[in-house]
Amino acid sequence: MAIWSNDFHDAMSEAAYQFNQSIQVDDRLLDADLQGSMAHAKMLGAQGIIEEAEAEALYQELGQMREDYRDGKLAIDYEEEDVHSFIEAELTRRLGDTGKKVHTGRSRNDQVATALKIYVRDEIEVLCGLLEDAMLGFAKKALQHTESIMPGYTHLQRAQPITYGHYLMAYAEMLLRDYGRLQDVGKRIDLTMPLGAGALATSSFPLNRDLTTELLDFLTPSANSLDAVSDRDYSIEMLSALSILAMHLSRYAEETIFWASQEFHFIHLKDSFSTGSSIMPQKKNADIHELMRGKTGRVYGDLINVLTLMKGLPLAYNKDMQEEKEALFDAIDTMKMMVSLLPAMLEATVVDVDAMYAACGQGFLNATDCADYLAAKGMPFRDAYQITGNILQYCSEKNLTLEDLSLEDYKRYADDFEADIFDAIDLKACVYRRNVLGGPAPERVEEHAQALCQALEPSQTKS
Numbered sequence: 001m002a003i004w005s006n007d008f009h010d011a012m013s014e015a016a017y018q019f020n021q022s023i024q025v026d027d028r029l030l031d032a033d034l035q036g037s038m039a040h041a042k043m044l045g046a047q048g049i050i051e052e053a054e055a056e057a058l059y060q061e062l063g064q065m066r067e068d069y070r071d072g073k074l075a076i077d078y079e080e081e082d083v084h085s086f087i088e089a090e091l092t093r094r095l096g097d098t099g100k101k102v103h104t105g106r107s108r109n110d111q112v113a114t115a116l117k118i119y120v121r122d123e124i125e126v127l128c129g130l131l132e133d134a135m136l137g138f139a140k141k142a143l144q145h146t147e148s149i150m151p152g153y154t155h156l157q158r159a160q161p162i163t164y165g166h167y168l169m170a171y172a173e174m175l176l177r178d179y180g181r182l183q184d185v186g187k188r189i190d191l192t193m194p195l196g197a198g199a200l201a202t203s204s205f206p207l208n209r210d211l212t213t214e215l216l217d218f219l220t221p222s223a224n225s226l227d228a229v230s231d232r233d234y235s236i237e238m239l240s241a242l243s244i245l246a247m248h249l250s251r252y253a254e255e256t257i258f259w260a261s262q263e264f265h266f267i268h269l270k271d272s273f274s275t276g277s278s279i280m281p282q283k284k285n286a287d288i289h290e291l292m293r294g295k296t297g298r299v300y301g302d303l304i305n306v307l308t309l310m311k312g313l314p315l316a317y318n319k320d321m322q323e324e325k326e327a328l329f330d331a332i333d334t335m336k337m338m339v340s341l342l343p344a345m346l347e348a349t350v351v352d353v354d355a356m357y358a359a360c361g362q363g364f365l366n367a368t369d370c371a372d373y374l375a376a377k378g379m380p381f382r383d384a385y386q387i388t389g390n391i392l393q394y395c396s397e398k399n400l401t402l403e404d405l406s407l408e409d410y411k412r413y414a415d416d417f418e419a420d421i422f423d424a425i426d427l428k429a430c431v432y433r434r435n436v437l438g439g440p441a442p443e444r445v446e447e448h449a450q451a452l453c454q455a456l457e458p459s460q461t462k463s
Contacts, residue, residue, distance in 0.1 A: 020319075022082045027328045030069055030076070030083050032118035036111060036195055037087060037102055038062045039215035044104055051204050052097045054394040061094050062087075062102075066068035080227055084108050084115070105207050107199035111315040114195040116325070118216065120238055124186045125333050130339040131245075131289035132456050136344035138172040139449040139456075141165075146442040146449075149431055150266065150356035151365055161431050164351055166440035169448050174248040177453075181241040189234045193218035200316035201209045206444040230316040232306065235328050239303040242294075242335045249338055250296040255291035256349065260286050265355050273348040288345065295334050302327040302334075357427070364392055366425040369433075373424040387413050 038059050045055020047180075065087070068074035080086040085108075091099030142165035152162035193216055196202060196209040202225045209221035222228035258275075259266040268284070275287040305327040309320055324446055374384035391413055395401060402425050410417035422428055435441040438448075 017081075020081065022325070023076070023078055023080050023086060025329065026083045027076050027086075028076075028329065029112075029115045029119050029325075030074075030087070031066060032122065033084055033087055034062050034066045034069070034109065035118055036114040036216065038066075039212045040106055040195060041102055042215060043208050043211045044101070046211060047206050047208050049104060049207075050101050054101060057095055057098055058091065058102050061091060062098075065090065082108075084111050105198075105203045105205040106195065107197075107229070109199050110130045110194045110197040110225075113197070113229050114193065116193065116328075117189050117218075117234060120234060120328070120332075121186055121189050122239075123336075124189075127332070127339065128179055128182055130336060131182070131259065134339050134342035135172050135175045135179070135452060137346045138168045138175070139452045141346045141349075142168040142172070142445060142449040143453075145351060145353075146445045148351060148356060149360055149427060151359050151363065153439070158359070158365055160368055161360045161365045161427050162440040163431060163442065163445060164353075164356065165442070165445040168346075169445060171248065171252050172249075172449075172452055173186075175245075178245040178248060181244065182238075185234060185237045185241055188237065190217070191219050192222040192228070193220065194222050194228040194231075197222055199223035200226055200229055207420050213307070226316045230313070230318075230321075230375060232310055232321065232324055235324055236303070236306055236310065238330050239299075239306055239328060239353050242331045243299050243303045245301040245335060246296040246338065248341070250293045253286075253292040256289050256345075257293070260284075266352055266359070268350050268352065270348040271454070272351065273345055279408050281463045288341065292338055292341070295338060299331045299334055302331040320394055360427050361401060361403075364395070364402060366427060366430050367392055369425050369430045370402060370421070373421055374414060374416055379414070379416060380457070396451065421436040 040059035041055050041062060044050045045052040045059075048049065065074055074090075076083070077086055077089065080089060088103055091102055093099070145164040145168070148164040149161050150167065151158040151165050152160045152167070183392065193209070193213040195212050195216070196207045213219070213221045222231075256267065256269075258264055260269055269286055269289075271284075273286075273288050274284045276283060276285070306324050309323055309327075313320060370391065371384040371388040374387060375381040379387075391402070391405070391410070394409075395405070403422070407417065407419055407421070410421055432441050435444055437444065
């Protein structure tokens, strides 16, 4: 029987009841809801709203339910309308009429809002731990390839030589921002606590919202009860942060698919993270990376789902908001799975250093260094750029590289060229000279990766 059933309401049809149910989705909120209920019960007793003995019995039994749930001993009744109804029904089964008092002074509206915040806060902690592992994976892989020279691209055209380590640390930086975004979401979740807002207008009971706020480790009680029960900004923020994270992983997956193709052949994937073809024996497919790229659209869909859901809702709570949970949970589950795969995906990526270096010899990746050479001699850079372009045209016509030219060839374009031009355009030297902070020089990449490892490994040890 629904917790709202009484003589005033006729019975709901079975089909409507099934449509209305959410327990198959929100059962994962059980532990978070138990935490909120324990704080509420303690407050009810402290305020004399119910007898202290009853409040203590509720508090202890709710704590026992948490233990039972962790130990796999609490069987959820999936005939209940939602997990919040189940908790009250289970308490009543265990404590009799005392169990019915747990809902005094609250509504499912503020109960749900509080449990959701607690749940998302806990999931942020899990995700941040997974991101730490992933960032360490990128940094440690980068340390293995501080001198592995590869083409850097703009517009997917070979542009300038960098190192594979430098490339990997770009993704470490992206994940670091994702980490910060998730923590920012957590800070805003912690800022306000909804419990005590009631259905929309608080309660006539003398609730002590400061006490429940402290017990649940929030900073302040929500200042407006209407907003407290209808706010899902934190859910949309979480989905936004997860969508950006998914986009970053999709970019990495896309490039890995490129690099592993026969057209590039910069890397190959171990069998642990690739599949074969059902018809072509020679094929090795980057299916896991392709799925990562594909699931990104799913996470975007979850965000658009909730944004669309919320855009026209009047205050305060509306049943439409029940649909928000499924999208939020789906995005969290998807991203936890994707991020958790990254360290092993990196481990399964074998780099063909020679192929990467050979690719740098095509496409005039050292052309900027030729222009910089002239500029360093005192020539205006725009003039140096023009002269270098003329040289490149000659090389293209003759099917030559800059390294193939003689000093005499260079001097036909500018007297400033000397024998040291060949040192200036050496691919390895081109990378090593880019020793500016944030650059691809091995020394800088090593500093960058080591600093990230040192920042993360203490927290890894602690966890």
